Amino acid sequence: MLMQQVINGIVVGSVYGLFALGFTLLFGINHIMNMAHGSVFMWGAFAGLYAVIALDAPIYVALLAGMLAGGLISVVLDFVAFRPLRRRNSPEFSAIVSSIGADLVLLAIAQKVSNTAILRFPFDAFPVVIFTVLGLRIQLLQLVIIGLVVVMVFSLVWYLYRTGSGQRIRAVAYSEQTSRLLGINPGPVNMQVFFISGALAGMAGVLIGLVFNSVHFTMGEPLLLRAFVIIIIGGLGSIPGALIAGMLIGIVQTLSVAYIGSGVAEAIVFLSLFIVIVLRPTGLFGQTTAAMRVQRA
Amino acid sequence: MNFLATYQSLFDHMLVNMLLAMSQYIVLRAGVFSLGTAGFTALGAYGSAILITKAGWPPAFAIVFGVALGTLASALLALPLARLRGVFQAVATLAFVQIVLSGTQNWQSLTNGALGISGIPHSVGTGTLVLIGALVVGLTVSLGRYSFGRALDVIREDETVAVSLGISVPWHQRRAFIISGALAGLAGGLHASSSYSIMPTDYGFALMVATLAMVVLGGRTTVWGAIVGAIVLTALPELFRVFAQYRNVVQGLLLMLVIVYLPRGVADTLIAMARDRRLRGALNPSQWTNEEFPHDEERSRHHYQRRRPAARGDHRSAASADPRELPAPRHSRSHGRVGRHLR
Numbered sequence: 001m002l003m004q005q006v007i008n009g010i011v012v013g014s015v016y017g018l019f020a021l022g023f024t025l026l027f028g029i030n031h032i033m034n035m036a037h038g039s040v041f042m043w044g045a046f047a048g049l050y051a052v053i054a055l056d057a058p059i060y061v062a063l064l065a066g067m068l069a070g071g072l073i074s075v076v077l078d079f080v081a082f083r084p085l086r087r088r089n090s091p092e093f094s095a096i097v098s099s100i101g102a103d104l105v106l107l108a109i110a111q112k113v114s115n116t117a118i119l120r121f122p123f124d125a126f127p128v129v130i131f132t133v134l135g136l137r138i139q140l141l142q143l144v145i146i147g148l149v150v151v152m153v154f155s156l157v158w159y160l161y162r163t164g165s166g167q168r169i170r171a172v173a174y175s176e177q178t179s180r181l182l183g184i185n186p187g188p189v190n191m192q193v194f195f196i197s198g199a200l201a202g203m204a205g206v207l208i209g210l211v212f213n214s215v216h217f218t219m220g221e222p223l224l225l226r227a228f229v230i231i232i233i234g235g236l237g238s239i240p241g242a243l244i245a246g247m248l249i250g251i252v253q254t255l256s257v258a259y260i261g262s263g264v265a266e267a268i269v270f271l272s273l274f275i276v277i278v279l280r281p282t283g284l285f286g287q288t289t290a291a292m293r294v295q296r297a
Numbered sequence: 298m299n300f301l302a303t304y305q306s307l308f309d310h311m312l313v314n315m316l317l318a319m320s321q322y323i324v325l326r327a328g329v330f331s332l333g334t335a336g337f338t339a340l341g342a343y344g345s346a347i348l349i350t351k352a353g354w355p356p357a358f359a360i361v362f363g364v365a366l367g368t369l370a371s372a373l374l375a376l377p378l379a380r381l382r383g384v385f386q387a388v389a390t391l392a393f394v395q396i397v398l399s400g401t402q403n404w405q406s407l408t409n410g411a412l413g414i415s416g417i418p419h420s421v422g423t424g425t426l427v428l429i430g431a432l433v434v435g436l437t438v439s440l441g442r443y444s445f446g447r448a449l450d451v452i453r454e455d456e457t458v459a460v461s462l463g464i465s466v467p468w469h470q471r472r473a474f475i476i477s478g479a480l481a482g483l484a485g486g487l488h489a490s491s492s493y494s495i496m497p498t499d500y501g502f503a504l505m506v507a508t509l510a511m512v513v514l515g516g517r518t519t520v521w522g523a524i525v526g527a528i529v530l531t532a533l534p535e536l537f538r539v540f541a542q543y544r545n546v547v548q549g550l551l552l553m554l555v556i557v558y559l560p561r562g563v564a565d566t567l568i569a570m571a572r573d574r575r576l577r578g579a580l581n582p583s584q585w586t587n588e589e590f591p592h593d594e595e596r597s598r599h600h601y602q603r604r605r606p607a608a609r610g611d612h613r614s615a616a617s618a619d620p621r622e623l624p625a626p627r628h629s630r631s632h633g634r635v636g637r638h639l640r
Contacts, residue, residue, distance in 0.1 A: 033384055084557045097513050098556045100506055104549030221502060225395060228388045263403030270392040277389050278377040
C-alpha cells in the first residue's frame with residue numbers, strides 16, 4: 001500500500017516537476033516570477049480538452065494542442081506583460097504585479113468560456129489498461145506520463161546544452177548585456193524561452209487533466225503555489241532541482257493525503273518550504289547567492 | 298440619508314480596505330516584498346470573531362486581541378524573513394498565508410472549516426471605522442515623515458547606501474513588518490465585527506491580489522497612494538455594476554496598464570509631478586517671484602540663496618536685495634545638471 005502511494009506520488013510529482021521546469025527556466029533566464037504560469041497551465045488543459053471534445057482528436061493531438069496553446073499564450077504574455085517592463089529595466093516587483101494582472105484576465109476568460117463548470121475528458125479518451133507488477137497496480141497512463149516527462153526533460157537538456165540556440169539562451173541567461181555585445185539578439189531568444197516554458201506548462205496541464213480527469217478554471221492556482229515550493233526547494237533556476245523537488249513534493253503530498261488528511265497535506269507542503277527557506281535559502285541545488293540579491297521595488 | 302444608507306456598507310468596506318492598503322504600503326515602503334497581509338488579516342479576523350461568538354468577549358477587547366495576534370505573528374515571522382531577499386520574501390510570506398488558510402479551513406472545532414464563522418454581532422459602526430481610520434492615517438503619516446520614514450525610503454532605494462549611512466536595515470524592516478502585521482490584524486478584527494460572517498476564502502489569494510493592487514494603483518511611496526488605491530479599487534466594482542462579470546478582467550488590465558505606464562502609481566505620480574513643477578519653477582529664472590513663500594520675505598530670500606549659492610559673488614548684497622530684482626543667473630554647470638535631472 002505504501003509502495004502504491006509512492007508510485008502515485010512519483011507520477012504526480014513528475015508532472016509537477018514538468019510544470020516547475022518551465023517556471024524555473026523563466027526565472028533562470030529572464031529573472032522573473034511569472035505569476036500567470038498557472039493560467040498558462042490551465043489553458044493548456046483547456047486546449048487539450050477541447051481538442052478531444054470538439055475535434056474528436058486522439059490523445060496525442062490533444063497533448064500537442066495543449067503544448068501549442070500554452071506556448072503561444074506564454075509568448076503573448078511576454079509581449080504584453082513583460083517586454084514593456086524589460087525595456088524600461090523595471091525592478092522585479094513590476095513584473096510580478098503585471099503578471100498577476102495577466103493572470104486575472106486569463107482566469108476570467110477561462111471562467112467565462114467554461115461557465116465555471118468542472119469539465120471532464122470523455123471516458124475513452126485514454127485507454128484504461130492496468131498492469132499488475134509485484135502486487136502493485138500500475139496504469140498505462142502513469143507509464144506514459146513518466147515516459148513523456150523523461151523524454152521532455154532529456155530533449156530540453158539536449159536543446160539547452162547541445163545546440164546553437166541553447167547556447168544563445170544560456171548566453172542571454174548569463175547576461176543580456178554581454179550577449180548583445182556578442183551579436184545575439186535577445187528578443188527571439190526570450191520568445192523561445194517563453195514558448196518552451198509555456199509548452200511545458202501546457203503539457204503538464206493536459207497530463208494533470210487526464211490524471212485527475214477534471215479540468216477547471218481554478219486548477220492552475222494550487223499548482224502555481226506548489227511550483228513556488230518546488231523551485232525554492234530545488235533551487236531557483238536549477239533544472240535537476242525542479243525535477244527532484246517536484247517528485248519529492250508529489251510523494252510528500254500523496255503520502256500525507258493518504259495517511260494524515262488532505263487538509264493537513266497542504267500545510268505540510270508549505271511548512272516544508274518554510275523549513276528549507278530558513279535553513280538553506282538557496283535550495284538543495286541552488287548554485288550561488290546571486291539570485292538572492294535581486295533588485296527591489 | 299437614503300444615499301448614505303445605500304452606500305454605507307461600501308463605505309465601511311472602503312475604510313477596512315484602507316487599513317489593509319496601509320499595512321501593505323508600509324512593508325513595501327521599507328523594501329520588504331511581503332504578501333503576508335492576507336494572513337495577518339485572517340488571524341485578526343478569526344481571532345476576534347471566535348472570541349466574540351464563542352467566548353462572549355466584548356468586541357473592543359476581541360479586536361485588540363486580533364491586533365495582538367497579528368503583531369505577534371508578524372514579529373515571529375520577521376525573524377526568518379530578515380535573512381531573505383526579494384522574491385524569497387514574497388514566497389515565504391505566501392507560504393505563511395497558505396498555512397494560515399489551511400489552518401482556518403481544517404481546524405473544524407475552532408473555525409467551522411469552510412463554512413466560516415457566522416452570526417458575528419455587528420458591533421463596529423461607520424463612525425468608529427472613520428475614527429480608527431483617521432487615527433491610523435495620522436499615525437502612519439507622522440511615522441513616515443520623520444527619521445523612520447526617511448530610513449525606510451533609503452533602504453528601499455539602495456540598501457548599501459542605507460548601511461553606509463548607519464541605518465540598520467534589519468531593525469527598520471522588522472519594525473515596518475511588525476507595524477504591517479498589527480495594521481492587518483486590526484483590519485481583520487474590524488472586518489469581522491463590521492460584517493456578519495467570515496469565511497476562509499475571504500482571506501485567500503484574492504485578498505492578497507486586491508491589497509497589492511490597491512498599493513500599486515495608488516503608489517507605494519506615500520500614504521496617499523495607499524488611500525487613493527483603496528478608495529478607487531473598492532468603489533470601482535460598485536460604480537460599474539454593469540461590468541460585474543468582467544470585474545477581474547478590469548482589475549487585471551488596470552494592474553498591467555498601471556505598472557507599465559504609471560509605474561509609480563496614480564497618487565505618487567501626481568505628487569511627484571506637483572513637486573517637479575514647484576522645483577522647476579524655483580529653478581527657472583524667468584519665473585523667479587516670491588510666489589513660493591509669498592508672505593515670508595525672509596524665508597523666500599533664504600530659499601533662493603540656498604538654491605544657487607555659487608552664482609553670486611557677494612552673497613550679503615544678494616541677501617539684502619529684493620529677489621525679484623536680482624539679475625538672471627549665469628547658467629552654471631550645476632544648474633544645468635539639476636534641470637536636466639528633473640526633466
